[in-house]
Amino acid sequence: MDYANYVYLAVILFTIGAATVLLRRNAIIVFMGIELMLNSANLAFVAFSRINGDLTGQVVAFFVMTVAAAEVVVGLAIIVSIYRSRRSVSVDDINLLKN
């Protein structure tokens, strides 16, 4: 089993996540894209941990999970507050701040 495949998978997931953030219009989906990016980094950390024979990567994954959870709290709070004042979560509607 070639563990490098996991790294390739992580890179693909990261790219999908980044594309989601940049292309999708729904704030919730954008948010899911960010989570996907963080989790792909987790996968990469764990895969490298196995390849390098070093436990640090697995410990890092736990840190990242905690941070991602905190990010969910803050992000959803902001999205919900925007939804309650505008009845929309489309990124296109969020355009008051412009030149």
Place this chain on the structure above:
Amino acid sequence: MITQLLTEFQAPTISWTYLLPIIILAGSGILSVLIEALVRDSVRRPIQISLMIGAQVAAFISLIWLGVKSFGPNGSGTVLPVNQALHFDAWTVGIQAVLLICSLLATLVLIDRTSAKQDPFVATAAAVPGSEYEELARQRGLQQTEVFPLVLFAITGMMVFPAAGDLVTMFVALEVLSLPLYVLTAMARRRRLLSQEAAFKYFVLGSFASALFLFGSALLYGYAGTVNLYGIAQVAQAHGQSGQIPQFGLMLILGGFLLLAGILFKIGAAPFQAWTPDVYQGAPTPITGFMAACTKIAAVGVLLRVLNYVVLLAPVDTQRALIGGLWVVAILTMIVGTVAGLTQTDIKRMLAYSSIGHAGFIIVALMGLNASTLSAVVFYLLAYGVATVGAFGIVTLVREVSEGGEVLGEATHIGQWAGLGKRSPFIAGAFSLFLLSFAGLPLTAGFIAKYTAFSSVVATGVSGMGVFNPVPLVIVAIVASAISLFFYIRVIVLMYFVAPAEERALTGELAQAGPNLADPAEDGDEPSSTSPEAVRTSVVLLDSAPHVEVVKSEGPTLAVIVVAAAFVVIAGIYPTPILGVLTSLFGG
């Protein structure tokens, strides 16, 4: 294999003394949350304020004590308090000291309720803007004190960020400083829709940048087999010297780029600057000042560390690519900061572009990477940070007033600042001083900062970042700062030589109706269109806007403005003591 590793585990040795500043801040943050939950409403605010200010002062004093202990005469030198997870070296001390000075000034602006007796934060952030509940909360005089623990956590993150010695600590610190800022951005009392929108943009782009940073860390971990910066530096050096490409050799360059992208986002460098003007405009102004000064200082601290450990020892071709990328970023940042700054009509957006321009200058200054450039960068950050906090402090005082005499939101449109020089000479004078310092005119701190930074980079030459001669970069920086002078002077001219809207109306000079400001309490549409005439004269005058007044500070903001203005002048005329301290700190 893994069980074998587990038995080899050794507990880290921790020197708690050197963690004192961080422990004080983090501990006060937690205490502050408890106060929020347990203390009665009526006394909560004064307690929170004294805790927040006290924690920063205590952290600053302990930092100076530790700094003198380590880097004073007969100092013990660099300390690694937690097994290389944190560095306590001259750079950490310099950056953290500047950070605490700026955060202290910024938080003083934050606690000021001015003569309008309203703090800059919304009574209940959860209330829907314009709802009855919000109105009720406003009438009852509800006040929010969640701001204080959030600010303390943000400062804690900023303190750890530049001290971090491995990529995990760095990432966690990055999030600890970012998450409270996202929330704080959403809490403006006025123009709440803009504030929430700014928070959303900041959150999405900020988390995107954090994810880039994290994936960069993952790739570097794969490359070096460790997240420790020393470890990565050793592997990279061996790679560079032997010329043999390790299994994941390519990941050094990819990881380096992603890591730098994450950090440059926090610094607000182009092409990662898109969030800056929006967030600076939408956030409550004291928070904007705090972000503009302190986040940038912390992120520059990290940028240097990454350059020092990851880039500087890498093989030459990797180094060329990364430093070349940084050159492009520096030049783009300076151009975007100055050119886009010229067209702004909102004072907060203008200051945002000014801060982008300064990010470019700071990156140029970093290119030297020796003792003299390091002290120049720290001095630059101090001059920039103090003037920025002062300038945003002034923005909080210039307010719109309704016909009934009620003080409304800030008068952020540049046209509304016309004639400020006559009405409140002190405020206008201090603001002009800060702008001149941003522009880098002689006799201000900004001039000394730019002069020492650029001259030390030129003096270092190729020996600094090793691969390119920084002279062309410095030339671009000087041209950019000359161009930026124009938009600073424009505001000064407006404040002193243009009569305010009411007077122009009386003398019949009233221009075509300018953009209309809607009710600022529930303000959806910002001035988006400007009349053709206004664009032509490039000084946008606003005639139909509410009356503008400078409200009286309760004290703290005024003190901050006086201190900042005094610093700008004194450091501009007699910078030797500060530069002397910095030089002895960095031992050059």
